[in-house]
Amino acid sequence: MPLDHTVKAFDADIGQLRGMISQMGGLAEDAIAQAMQALARPDPALAARVRADDKAIDAIEAEVERLAVRIIALRAPMAVDLREVVAALKIAAVVERIGDYAKNIAKRVPMIANANDGSDHRIEPISLLPSMARMASDMVRQALDAFAARDPEAARRVVESDAALDDFYDSIFRTLVTYMVENPRTISQVAHLLFVAKNLERIGDHATNVAEMVYFAATGTQMADRDRGGPDKDIR
Amino acid sequence: MPLDHTVKAFDADIGQLRGMISQMGGLAEDAIAQAMQALARPDPALAARVRADDKAIDAIEAEVERLAVRIIALRAPMAVDLREVVAALKIAAVVERIGDYAKNIAKRVPMIANANDGSDHRIEPISLLPSMARMASDMVRQALDAFAARDPEAARRVVESDAALDDFYDSIFRTLVTYMVENPRTISQVAHLLFVAKNLERIGDHATNVAEMVYFAATGTQMADRDRGGPDKDIR
Numbered sequence: 001m002p003l004d005h006t007v008k009a010f011d012a013d014i015g016q017l018r019g020m021i022s023q024m025g026g027l028a029e030d031a032i033a034q035a036m037q038a039l040a041r042p043d044p045a046l047a048a049r050v051r052a053d054d055k056a057i058d059a060i061e062a063e064v065e066r067l068a069v070r071i072i073a074l075r076a077p078m079a080v081d082l083r084e085v086v087a088a089l090k091i092a093a094v095v096e097r098i099g100d101y102a103k104n105i106a107k108r109v110p111m112i113a114n115a116n117d118g119s120d121h122r123i124e125p126i127s128l129l130p131s132m133a134r135m136a137s138d139m140v141r142q143a144l145d146a147f148a149a150r151d152p153e154a155a156r157r158v159v160e161s162d163a164a165l166d167d168f169y170d171s172i173f174r175t176l177v178t179y180m181v182e183n184p185r186t187i188s189q190v191a192h193l194l195f196v197a198k199n200l201e202r203i204g205d206h207a208t209n210v211a212e213m214v215y216f217a218a219t220g221t222q223m224a225d226r227d228r229g230g231p232d233k234d235i236r
Numbered sequence: 237m238p239l240d241h242t243v244k245a246f247d248a249d250i251g252q253l254r255g256m257i258s259q260m261g262g263l264a265e266d267a268i269a270q271a272m273q274a275l276a277r278p279d280p281a282l283a284a285r286v287r288a289d290d291k292a293i294d295a296i297e298a299e300v301e302r303l304a305v306r307i308i309a310l311r312a313p314m315a316v317d318l319r320e321v322v323a324a325l326k327i328a329a330v331v332e333r334i335g336d337y338a339k340n341i342a343k344r345v346p347m348i349a350n351a352n353d354g355s356d357h358r359i360e361p362i363s364l365l366p367s368m369a370r371m372a373s374d375m376v377r378q379a380l381d382a383f384a385a386r387d388p389e390a391a392r393r394v395v396e397s398d399a400a401l402d403d404f405y406d407s408i409f410r411t412l413v414t415y416m417v418e419n420p421r422t423i424s425q426v427a428h429l430l431f432v433a434k435n436l437e438r439i440g441d442h443a444t445n446v447a448e449m450v451y452f453a454a455t456g457t458q459m460a461d462r463d464r465g466g467p468d469k470d471i472r
Contacts (some may be wrong), residue, residue, distance in 0.1 A: 069308055072309055073312050075311055086305065089326070090325070090326060173409065174413065175409065
């Protein structure tokens, strides 16, 4: 088998791997957007669909694992190529978990919606959550775009943006707790919203994790001691 | 090469892989315990040591990756054996990140300690953090013990215990925010403690992630839809 053929076969394999990761990322972004839509309307049927669709993300992760293992076993890639295959395998595991957080949000929709029966009491702070979800979802897309483009600087920007999402979470947490205190009848619903916010915060943390893997795959070194600009930066 | 020899070589490889994961886990537990000790005394020199020691965890992760790739390429393991090698690779990535959280806690020690100068003002809620740290650290050890023992039921128990850690975090968060309001001079120190608590909460989340990987490696199926007993269970 001529070397040229092997190289082409590897390129085709890695292209397929990238395609699957990108597809997983798209599904995870959709899951986040739809879970938030289901929450805002509220639309329990849409929420049920988000939960069912999560199986597709799990299935692609399993495929990524199978293909990555096959590439390692058959093509014996070296250096940057091997780093990329291993990164794909690890990134798929993280994106699968991001999908789980979207599913967890969807699971809370019926509880939040049902408790609204009769009382017609609208929980105002719910309006803060879609912006936080967009921020988290953007981080996921940017981290996976950085992987597709092998762009370590784009990966670094994702890591840096995590501090802003953390601040957003802390602010929403305080707003929701204050709202609970002032509207004790809504406590159980607002508690669900607290978990929604926490799931979004964790999605951002996992996007950061992906970005760090992308940086390492592209450069062979860890992102500057994972300082994220040092702890001073995220206390504002 | 007789089959028997290949099987023995694989067993030796996988034994080495397990040993490295267990060693990483031990270092991560030490890092958590020492970071909390450095915070409680406070002891900035110990904190600096925790930060420096994190490199050892990173180095073992890189070794795990190399060995896992070599096992896949040379031994072409199948089914449960392959699942275990891939799980080791993914678990090492998560434990490496757990080490990062301990390092992040250590980084905050000087800021919290320095602000104490002169005023001799002790932040009482700091006394809640060691218990939370022990809970998080226990989850890490139990998840890695479950991996070593291929014990899916032990893995499930780790996942279930995450809800208690989340509750602990929420309670500490509220306590710290209340303390800030009542002691405005301590705001910057208490803000650092909030991030310490969040890092511990994330360590528990990552231990849960490891436990889910252990469950899958041992059984070939995902843990019951990752329900964790359903969202009702973690709202109490």
